[in-house]
Amino acid sequence: GHYYDIAGLDALIGKLRAQDPAKFGTLAMHVDAASGGLIAPFLYPGTKWDFLLPSVTSISVSGHKYGFVYPGIGWNIWRSKGVVHPDMIFHLSYLGTDQTNMSLNFSRPSANVVASYYQFLRLGRAGFTLASHNMQQVALHLAKGLQDSGAFRVINEPRHTVPMVVFSLLPYSDGKPRAYTEFELSDQLRGEGGWSV
Template sequence: MFPGVGWILWQERAALPQDMVLECDLLGGDIDTFTLNFSRSGAPVVAQYYNFLRLGFEGYRAVRQTCRDVAVYLAGRIAEIPALEVVSDGARLPVPAVRVRPGHEPLTVRDISERLRLHGWQVPTYPLPPDLEHVEVMRLVVRNGFSQDTASLLADHLHQEVAHLQSRQSASANA
């Protein structure tokens, strides 16, 4: 459960999308690579391997399931906020994604993220991929150690800050 560490294997080279392969001039020769950053320390890989050995399959699965359970809980709490729409509930990957529900503009996920920083939260915002790039989402990563109590506190702060932003918007609209 180290960020940026994951594994994908392709049985046949033809199955790997060619636009994901980078050509690198490395040590005087061209080499194809499929990696976002090949000049990183191997420490996270070793640490992940250690966790596999220490926890075993069932232990590792339990840790990941707990992350998914907390993510689903968090997404459920966020779904209670009328101005927000849960795009991904964290059931598959423990990364709920949330957008502003259409009709609740000028509220933006960027404004919400900025307000959450007042409470110490760092919640990134992203546009979706091509053909949906006009939609921006907040991505909330639930990793090992992010408890349901912590998720509840984040959800409370989200409720509070969305209400704050909406009251500011309605006050300026009435002025």
């Protein structure tokens, strides 16, 4: 759930390009923002991780993680058409004209695309910002509850990550390990606190 220092990596790429343009002149960066791409702009708006950085040429984002859409929607976004390798573009003759396609499958349902577009229009920046802050507060509340139970150790700090809680079981006070399956743990969290994990 932590963010990489994309701005720091961009600065390093800039130094490498300056030191040896022949070797590193075309060095570029793809940002895999699958989880954080729809959180970082709203929880951490000052964080530089996108096309504002010159080395970033492409970004991938999953709309189904924090975009409020069912699984199966994601985007690859390129800085410009010039950075897309020609082998990634398929030319198809469709109804007598040349059509370009970059998807892995030509025919896919469009419901998730429409749902994503709807969510962007409905929520806007203000709605995504509010939802992101609400999800972070829920993660902080869950982390505190787990920590306070004495049975768990919270590994991450949800205040500085995407809204998620990473935790592990602590041993009993006598040192014996707690032995729960994930299903038993899920049932216990649901029964004690109403959490669906």
